[in-house]
Amino acid sequence: MSSKQQKLMVQPITVLFRYLQQQTRVSLWLYDNLETRIEGRIVGFDEFMNVVISEAEEVYTEKCRRNEGAGKIPGARKDLGRILLKGDNITLIQPVV
DSSP, X not given: OOOOOOOOOOOHHHHHHXXXXXXXXXXXXXXXXXXXXXXXXXXXXXXXXXXXXXXXXXXXXXXXXXXXXXXXXXXXXXEEEEEEEOGGGEEEEEEOO
């Protein structure tokens, strides 16, 4: 007996809406910037994936070690408050564990 599994495609807008409804804290990877990530809660978005983030923090990653003189310590955080992040700058959105 063979059982067929039906694959269900999940739209990106559905995932964003779930993060919005559940007030999930997310990490956003920025396009062409490996040194920083933005963490916060999604409070709004549109069809272009422009995202409004509240409680936003800029988090410096391990890649900062290359820039010794930049003053950015890996793991350090900078409070940004509420921001609007343009969709063109977003590479990946994932929940913070």
